[in-house]
Amino acid sequence: MLSRSLLRSTLSAAKANTRVRTFKQEDQPRLRIGSTAPDFKVDTTEGPIEFHKWIGDSWTVFFSHPADFTPVCTTELGAFAALKDEFSKRNVKLIGLSAEGVDSHKAWIKDIEDITPGLKTFSFPIIADTDREVSFLYDMVDEEGFKNLNGGIVQTIRSVYVIDPSKKIRITFTYPPSCGRNSAEVLRVIDALQLADKKGVVTPIDWTAGKDVIIPPTVSNEDAKKKFGEFDEVKPYLRYTKV
CATH class of the missing domain: 3.30.1020.10 (Antioxidant, Horf6; Chain A, domain2)
Incomplete structure (x- = not known):
């Protein structure tokens, strides 16, 4: 297995060569509750996906992380993975994102499994957003990060999007890097949304x-x-x- 330092140096070299366009704020989608979640094709820890096809007829919780091997994110991904059965009962798929590569994500998953009580196997995909395209589409950066999208250090903030089977954004949360999310709250709002739709x-x-x-x-x-x-x-x- 590659060492973390080697993974990061490989990633840095890859980032320097993967810039495909200049990011401009005027080109960024305006995402609101009720907007259609932007579609994209991307590589993940479970292979390539087309986002809308991957969602299918499920609900989706899509959330981002500042970087791999970060302390708060490690606890968050573990907590969501431990609740995967609860999300599945509600017809909800989970998918994460970090602006690093698949090899780095896979190494990180081993740490997540190590520190999460009762979690034997991490079982949902993490997007490899090394070119920052998805982070741009979903505005998953803070003010300083947006300035650096075209070159420099970019850390995604803790964004959460709850997306329904029609691919509409139903709820968004945005957390600073210092503040961990509440997995129980994500389950609660899904219960509320699904009940409102049904009743x-x-x-x-x-x-x-x-x-x-x-x-x-x-x-x-x-x-x-x-x-x-x-x-x-x-x-x-x-x-x-x-x-």
Whole structure:
């Protein structure tokens, strides 16, 4: 197995030779909730993928990392990998990204497996974004990193995109490199989104599965009675029910 120092020196040489175009802010997609997630072709630890084809009819959690062999990211990838069965129950695929190569990612995975209690096998792909194309498409860099996209040190920030089967972006999170993510929160918002899509409800502050939900104001009391049965009207615009 290549040493980490050799992997990094090989990566640095590769980066110097993989620049394919100049990154300009005016060319960057404006991604909002409801935008179609940009498609791309890329190499990963599980082989080449076309992103939209890879998503298929699943939901997807797509998240980036500042670099391989970084402490916070190692704990994050381990936590998500340990919850893979929970995501699978919700028809959710996981995919990570770091702006380093596949060999580096594969070496890093061994560390992730070592430090994560109960994790025997890491089992979702990590994108090798050595040319920074995907980081640019999804704006996965901070202000200083964007200035360096065309040459210099670039570390992706901790971006998270929840993408539905129609390839629409449903939720985004952005964390600075110093702050670890909350895997339970990602599961919680997926539960909320899927319930809203299925039942036509919205969820209140701190909602978790099994708690009361809110009937949207666009639904009349008469229709709410037909659809949900009993409900609690706290205010004319705030009505709680169970699903």
